[in-house]
Amino acid sequence: xxxxxxxxxxxxxxxxxxxxxxxxxxxxxxxxxxxxxxxxxxxxxxxxxxxxxxxxxxxxxxxxxxxxxxxxxxxxxxxxxxxxxxxxxxxxxxxxxxxxxxxxxxxxxxxxxxxxxxxxxxxxxxxxxxxxxxxxxxxxxxxxxxxxxxxxxxxxxxxxxxxxxxxxxxxxxxxxxxxxxxxxxxxxxxxxxxxxxxxxxxxxxxxxxxxxxxxxxxxxxxxxxxxxxxxxxxxxxxxxxxxxxxxxxxxxxxxxxxxxxxxxxxxxxxxxxxxxxxxxxxxxxxxxxxxxxxxxxxxxxxxxxxxxxxxxxxxxxxxxxxxxxxxxxxxxx
Numbered sequence: 001x002x003x004x005x006x007x008x009x010x011x012x013x014x015x016x017x018x019x020x021x022x023x024x025x026x027x028x029x030x031x032x033x034x035x036x037x038x039x040x041x042x043x044x045x046x047x048x049x050x051x052x053x054x055x056x057x058x059x060x061x062x063x064x065x066x067x068x069x070x071x072x073x074x075x076x077x078x079x080x081x082x083x084x085x086x087x088x089x090x091x092x093x094x095x096x097x098x099x100x101x102x103x104x105x106x107x108x109x110x111x112x113x114x115x116x117x118x119x120x121x122x123x124x125x126x127x128x129x130x131x132x133x134x135x136x137x138x139x140x141x142x143x144x145x146x147x148x149x150x151x152x153x154x155x156x157x158x159x160x161x162x163x164x165x166x167x168x169x170x171x172x173x174x175x176x177x178x179x180x181x182x183x184x185x186x187x188x189x190x191x192x193x194x195x196x197x198x199x200x201x202x203x204x205x206x207x208x209x210x211x212x213x214x215x216x217x218x219x220x221x222x223x224x225x226x227x228x229x230x231x232x233x234x235x236x237x238x239x240x241x242x243x244x245x246x247x248x249x250x251x252x253x254x255x256x257x258x259x260x261x262x263x264x265x266x267x268x269x270x271x272x273x274x275x276x277x278x279x280x281x282x283x284x285x286x287x288x289x290x291x292x293x294x295x296x297x298x299x300x301x302x303x304x305x306x307x308x309x310x311x312x313x314x315x316x317x318x319x320x321x322x323x324x325x326x327x328x329x330x331x332x333x
Contacts, residue, residue, distance in 0.1 A: 003046050010038060017058055021065070028062060029313075035059040036315075044241055063323070083322045085261055087314055088254055090306035092231055099227040102181065103188045110192025114200070124193050133197055142203050143210045143280045146273065155274030162218060162266040166225035170232065170259050177233025184226040191219065209287045210280050214273035216294035221262045221269065224302065228255040265298075 001009075017031050035058055042052040089096070113120045122130050136144040148154075165183070172179020198207035235251025236244065272290070276282075315323040 001045070003049060003051065006042070006046070007051055014038075014055070014058060017062075028065075032059060032062045035062070047241055079322065080257075081261070083309065083314060084316070085257060086301070086306040086309055087316045087322065088257060089302055090310045091316065092227065092254075093303070093306070095230055095234070096224065096227045096302070099184065099230060100223050103184045103223050103226065106185045106188030107192040107195075110189035111196040111199075112192075113189075114193055114196040121193055121197060124189065130197070137201055137203070141280075142198065142201070142206070143277075146210070146277045146280065151274045151278065155270050158273050159267050159270035162221070162270060163263060166222060166259065166262055166266060169222060169225040170229045170255055173229030173232030173255065174236070175233070176237055177230045180226045180229025180233065183229075184223070187222055209284070209291070210277060213277050213287060213290050213294075214269045216291060217265050217269035217272070217298065220298040220302075221265045224258065224262060228258040231255050231258075 013034070017035070022028060022031070035055060039052070039055045039059055042049065042055055046052055110124070132145065133142070136142050141147075165187070169180050169183045172181075172183055195204070195207060195211075198204055198211075232248075232251045232255045235247045235254075239247030242250070276290070317323050
């Protein structure tokens, strides 16, 4: 649509919004949403036009009338984790799904390769590790590796290593996403090979009950770290309507927000691996409880909760600020 036709079609409505302000919450919500749609269209096709600045001013005016005198209900820290980060994840759910499927594919490839080539396990994990695991299995203590060493020292080493791997997954995205994809590929195959060892010895279910006590948080966070790296690479490859440098800055900023959030998750995973996983004979209900709680947290916070916020009308602005539903307005589907 030509700019002149776009202006002619919408100018009467803009003039009404400018000259006839309303205090009705539903009407304000409808106007605000329609202006955001117009602004998005104008930024796409007439990004440097005066009409884009005009529409932005109208939308900003409505927003300020609603919130300039409204008392802040939550602090900055709470606002970030309660609204900003989940809404950020909502924007990248498709990339997260792609990352998860990519990682899962190479887990399956790793296990499949082991099933059809006996040398693949040793070639990937090394003779020393495989021999140690087989000795533990022969001694009826297949997960004895988690009982070795001081728990505190083990916790610290694992936490540092996990954070290092996740940062590598993120930083690898600067190479057009190839670095992140390679690390996801490598870790996916490693997980598939590792699990195959126990399944091939009839210890598959037991390995899930023991290893995934910490693995649920750890592996999920590595996948999300890979997603952050792909976000970085995508921002460089596909800048959209932004300048490439501006797009890269936004992608890097979004990725850093994600990585900061994952650090406490890695710390909890390392704590579980250092202090809890070593109790390989813990009651079944306790193991299932930890597994379920970890899985519900990761899926709930990073997938379900962002979708629910989005459906309630919460949005992120172009500058990354949270746009909350207008008071008294209907929820958006």
